[in-house]
Amino acid sequence: MLCVITLLSLLSDGEEALKRMLSTTGEQERHRAAKLDEKRRDEAIVDLGLDKTFDGDWNGAAGQFLLRWYSRSSHHNRLLVLAQDHIVLAAPPKRVAIRQEARIQVATVIPAAEAVVEDPFAGQYTSDRLRIRFNDGSWLAVVTEESDSEVHRHVAGRPRTGSHRRTSAD
Numbered sequence: 001m002l003c004v005i006t007l008l009s010l011l012s013d014g015e016e017a018l019k020r021m022l023s024t025t026g027e028q029e030r031h032r033a034a035k036l037d038e039k040r041r042d043e044a045i046v047d048l049g050l051d052k053t054f055d056g057d058w059n060g061a062a063g064q065f066l067l068r069w070y071s072r073s074s075h076h077n078r079l080l081v082l083a084q085d086h087i088v089l090a091a092p093p094k095r096v097a098i099r100q101e102a103r104i105q106v107a108t109v110i111p112a113a114e115a116v117v118e119d120p121f122a123g124q125y126t127s128d129r130l131r132i133r134f135n136d137g138s139w140l141a142v143v144t145e146e147s148d149s150e151v152h153r154h155v156a157g158r159p160r161t162g163s164h165r166r167t168s169a170d
Contacts, residue, residue, distance in 0.1 A: 041125035048120050050129045050141045060138030061114070072107045079104060080142060082155075085112045087132065117142070119155050130155065 020031060045051050054062045073091040081088040087110040092103050115134045121127055130142040 037125065041121070041127055044121065044125060045127065045129060050120060050131065052141060054140045055138050057138055061134035061136045062132070062138035062140045065108075065110075065134070065140065069108060078107070080117070082117060086110060087112070087115060087117060117155055 020028065023031070049055065054066060057063050058067070069089070077091065079088075079090040081090070088106060089108050089110070090104050090106045092105075110132070113135075115132050118131050118133055119127075120129065120131050128144045130144065132140040132142060
């Protein structure tokens with residue numbers, strides 16, 4: 001099985017290389033620009049600390065929130081719902097169990113007066129990262145399933161399409 005997976009991976013890499021070699025100059029330039037933008041975005045993620053779960057201060061509001069959160073649900077997937085006056089986070093009650101996602105429940109509600117959800121890139125880069133920033137300046141990273149999620153659209157002020165997405169605070 002490992003040999004088959006390795007062979008398929010090599011074939012996929014070869015196919016990508018062949019596509020790049022046979023592409024037009026304009027396509028090559030777009031590919032290079034996209035790769036450069038992706039590299040800059042990845043560097044910005046590290047620079048902003050969004051590769052971490054939170055700002056690292058356990059005494060800050062974000063650290064205290066995490067301590068309370070894990071006492072309610074250690075499951076890594078969360079449903080983030082934004083309302084006009086609060087942020088709702090829901091999750092299954094336990095991390096490892098069959099069909100726990102079907103038993104999702106509200107784990108916490110954060111009043112809008114205490115925290116906001118923001119796009120740390122302010123639309124500069126397409127990213128699956130957002131941040132819940134508390135009033136004391138501490139923050140949690142939120143990783144969405146897609147880089148243009150409903151939460152991204154809401155934060156950017158664009159119209160919603162009506163579905164909710166699970167997120168993972170990583």
